[in-house]
Amino acid sequence: MYKTPPPQLGRYRLIRQIGAGGLARVYLARHPTHGQVALKLPLPMVEQRRDLTRRFQSEARMLKRLRHPNILHLFETGIIRLGDGQTQYFIATEYLPDGALSDLLARSGGRLPERHVMPLAVQIADALAYAHDHGVIHRDIKPSNLLLRSPTFAVLADFGIARSFAEQTITRGNTVLGTLAYMSPEQTLGDRDLVRRGSDIYSFGVVLYEMLSGHQPRNNPDLLDVVVVQMIQQQPFPSLLRAAPHVSPDLAAVVHRCLQPGRAQRYDSMHAVATDLRHVAERHGYQLPGPDREAMGGRHPSIPWAMIIGVGGATVLLIFLLAVIVMTQAVTPGVRFTP
Ligand SMILES: Nc1ncnc2c1ncn2[C@@H]1O[C@H](COP(=O)(O)OP(=O)(O)OP(=O)(O)O)[C@@H](O)[C@H]1O
Ligand SMILES: [Mg+2]
Numbered sequence: 001m002y003k004t005p006p007p008q009l010g011r012y013r014l015i016r017q018i019g020a021g022g023l024a025r026v027y028l029a030r031h032p033t034h035g036q037v038a039l040k041l042p043l044p045m046v047e048q049r050r051d052l053t054r055r056f057q058s059e060a061r062m063l064k065r066l067r068h069p070n071i072l073h074l075f076e077t078g079i080i081r082l083g084d085g086q087t088q089y090f091i092a093t094e095y096l097p098d099g100a101l102s103d104l105l106a107r108s109g110g111r112l113p114e115r116h117v118m119p120l121a122v123q124i125a126d127a128l129a130y131a132h133d134h135g136v137i138h139r140d141i142k143p144s145n146l147l148l149r150s151p152t153f154a155v156l157a158d159f160g161i162a163r164s165f166a167e168q169t170i171t172r173g174n175t176v177l178g179t180l181a182y183m184s185p186e187q188t189l190g191d192r193d194l195v196r197r198g199s200d201i202y203s204f205g206v207v208l209y210e211m212l213s214g215h216q217p218r219n220n221p222d223l224l225d226v227v228v229v230q231m232i233q234q235q236p237f238p239s240l241l242r243a244a245p246h247v248s249p250d251l252a253a254v255v256h257r258c259l260q261p262g263r264a265q266r267y268d269s270m271h272a273v274a275t276d277l278r279h280v281a282e283r284h285g286y287q288l289p290g291p292d293r294e295a296m297g298g299r300h301p302s303i304p305w306a307m308i309i310g311v312g313g314a315t316v317l318l319i320f321l322l323a324v325i326v327m328t329q330a331v332t333p334g335v336r337f338t339p
Helices: 050-063 101-107 114-133 161-165 197-213 225-234 249-258 270-284 291-296 305-331
Strands: 012-020 024-031 035-042 074-081 087-094 146-150 153-156
Touching: 012 035, 050 074, 050 087, 050 161, 101 146, 101 197, 114 153, 114 197, 114 270, 197 249, 197 270, 249 270
Parallel strands: none
Antiparallel strands: 012 024, 024 035, 035 087, 074 087, 146 153
């Protein structure tokens, strides 16, 4: 593990750094077969925790199986053994040059028009519903983990991985790493078992609130973590309609149902959230991504193996039958081709 990684890491050639979080640095890199990738390298102090790196690897293996157009495609993850006996953990994913929702919000003065929020919200809700159906909880939904294929095509990133590194015990000074501001009340208790899909629904509500209003009352660098935890546990989220009177009341109602402090009062599934968001979009005539894009699998349409095997098999069978016919005619006495 290096403070500054060498320009060639295993089969990856580092091109430039594209981002940095509390736990890792992200580089644009090139791989001989994957092409351009985003290579995430955990910071050395994270790598020193062997228990976390093991958990991280097993989560990453599980995530490799998630295939959805709105979930960042993971190429591979593992350890690169460097010549001098050192090692470097890495996560290689597809590279999205449009960056994160946090960048888009910063460029747009903090908030987006409702018409723009809706397609992004539905796509994120669909991706989360798919993950929950596969038994995966994200646990770190926030604008910097929502990447963009285009300004209206959202892709969920950092599934579970960041949070598995950001266990409560990893601290820098007295600050817990990771972003408290998007956590559900139950997540701030630090008990991993309490963090179920309802926690993702809450964090999703926080992101929607921020996209629509340009405010995130708990995302304030001047507040101590202990104060933010108190706010999350004791104060209900302030009214979205008061913070942003231009928001449609039916959409605000969806957001607030996600933001209920008690899990039982929230939506009970991300599917239900996605359905209500679609109803809102329909009522207001907002355009949503078409089913062809959703079905296509983003930039990574799955290879139609069934079709390839079917067509290949039929061709082999046909050649075999033709060969048998020709051979049979060649050895059958009395049968002649007339010119
Ligand atoms: N696959 C990717 N393609 C393009 N840019 C990316 C990709 N992954 C990450 N980035 C960029 O790198 C930045 C940092 O990402 P990273 O996940 O390391 O940190 P974070 O999400 O901001 O915070 P933390 O992980 O510490 O909670 C992102 O905000 C984004 O701009
Ligand atoms: Mg991230």
